[in-house]
Amino acid sequence: MSYRNIAIIAHVDHGKTTLVDTLLKQSGTFNEHEDAGTCIMDSNDQEKERWITIYAKNTAVNYKGEKINIVDTPGHADFGSEVERVLRMVDSVVLVVDAYEGPMPQTKFVLKKALELGIKPLVVINKIDKPTARPNEVIDMLFDLFVQLGATDEQLDFPIVFAIAKQWIAIRNLWDEKVDISPLFEAIIEHVELAKNDTEVPFKMQIANLGYDNFMGRLGIGRVYEWKVKTGQAVTVIGNDWARRNAKIGKVFTTLGLQRVSVDSAEAWDIVTISWIADIYVGETISTDANTESMPPITIDEPTLKMEFLVNDSPFAGKEWKLVTSRNIRDRLAKELEMNVGLKVDLEGSDGNVFMVSGRWELHLSVLIETMRREWFELQVGCPHVIFKEEDGKKLEPMEAVIVIVPESNAWTIIEKLGKRKGIMKDMKTENGITSMEFEVPTRWLLWFRSGFIIDTKGEWIMYSSFSHYEEYKGTIEKRDVGSMISGCPGTTMAYSLWKLEERGPILVDPAVNIYEGMIIGEHLKGWDLTVNPTKNKQLTNIRASGTDEAIRLTPIRKMTLEDALDYIKDDEYVEVTPINIRLRKKWLTENDRKKYSRG
Secondary structure: OEEEEEEEEEOOOOOHHHHHHHHHHHOOOOOOOOOOOOOOOOOOHHHHHHOOOOOOEEEEEEEOOEEEEEEEOOOOHHHHHHHHHHHHHOOEEEEEEEOOOOOOHHHHHHHHHHHHOOOOOEEEEEOOOOOOOOHHHHHHHHHHHHHHOOOOHHHHOOOEEEEEHHHOEEEOOOOOOOOOOHHHHHHHHHHOOOOOOOOOOOOEEEEEEEEEEOOOEEEEEEEEEEOEEEOOOEEEEEOOOOOEEEEEOOOEEEEEOOEEEEEOEEEOOOEEEEOOOOOOOOOOEEEOOOOOOOOOOOOOOOOOEEEEEEEOOOOOOOOOOOEOOHHHHHHHHHHHHHHOOOOEEEOOOOOOOEEEEEEOOHHHHHHHHHHHHHOOEOEEEOOOEEOOEEEOOEEEEEEEEEEEEEEHHHHHHHHHHHHHOOOEEEEEEEEOOEEEEEEEEEHHHHHOOHHHHHHHOOOOOEEEEEEEEEEEOOOOOOOOOOEEEEEOOOEEOOHHHHHHHOOOOOEOOOOOOEEOOOEEEEEEOOOOOEEEOOOOOOOOOOOOOOOOOOOOOOOOOOOOOHHHHHHHOOOOEEEEEOOOOEEEEEOOOOHHHHHHHHHO
């Protein structure tokens, strides 16, 4: 059998996973009676809830005697490490671009990685049925982007397919009849290089991704580059430190649709999953030749954000679940390192109870925290901080490429807000009352912008960002211009107290909620922290005068998600995360301790 290996890459929400759905369904992979649903490849619970792809996953279809291995990749910059490593498994990429939005920040990131590897992309202009679609302009924008990223002449001559993935339609020219998705299949067969198998050389493959099975343990996923892999084969593994060790391959699996198929052997250029090598890791080379050369290492960009993970030491610790000890947290983070290669963790901790975790961006880290929460862990996390670099005696900080799309009436508000945050505008376009702006903004200044951004635009906004490069340090910044309203005593919140405290700022907790001293229950609009008593109830007597009672009407509170909480807290605050609740608190719970440490 002949093989074609492709990865579907794009910016978030440009239709990658929907396109994979279409390829799977129209290839006949599913039987007629099977209801596969939508976003088939997004199998993780958080992927389904957030409507995004978090983990790269591979599938395969058979088309006219050809096996096409397809890797669906994440569109968020936070999970860029997933994209970086799977590009080594494929011969080409299908770059999906929205017919109106055109190239976005993550489009540039993934395309740059593909071009650096010498891959020639196949471009799909998706969503051409949009009323605002402008496919010809988007092609011009893509050509400019290819040139900007240093594409070769061969890469600049990229084939183009137009698509409406939701309707299972692809066409080679805009005037062609819209029938089915087969023009995309034909373009893949025509333009993706047919892999060749040299049967005279020993077996060789490189691990590009990891999996896990409750019965088989860690699984290695990669592409067979030479000859074939067999069940029970004795092999040499060349580690990323160039050390060699002996191992034995257990089972070998290939993929068809959503099924993992056990096989006795798999030929070169197929993408396979192998078991029984418990310590296998991304980038390692496997071969039957003990003297073979290691394949080029898979490089992963460094994290740009770090955050403290701590043992929960609040007064409510251990009351909502039992996985609370430093050993529980350390073991879970160590397990995460086995699979999440874009993550870095200091497992020793500063005092045994604090672990510094580094990742790509807030979403990358919040997905890990939410996963732990759903696994019944209880912990605290600190304020996110960017990771600085030192070069030639200069302090450098990460910069973000940001695209903001808002109604024209809100454009100047965004320009003012990002201007104060050292944002430099690179481009601005207005069309049909919608303004699209491109900025370059320091990462740490953008961290604290999102919650206010929603209020400034009344929710009518779209913002995309991805890491761009490092620049010289831009100076200090105050995270937020409001203070925290802090409970000065433990107890239960009373509606009467909260009603009175609303004069000082928005309240973040409901009435009749158990609280502790040092817990943040609201915002103080004057800008400094304020210690209050939210547990005091109205004094009642048996004497009533007509018309003197005040009606208590509380403003509905802003329910904070985990991302909102991480975005909100300052350096002296923590987010307490349990399987049941998300709370905000001060590092030092008593007012005396806060005063003492502020002086120190």
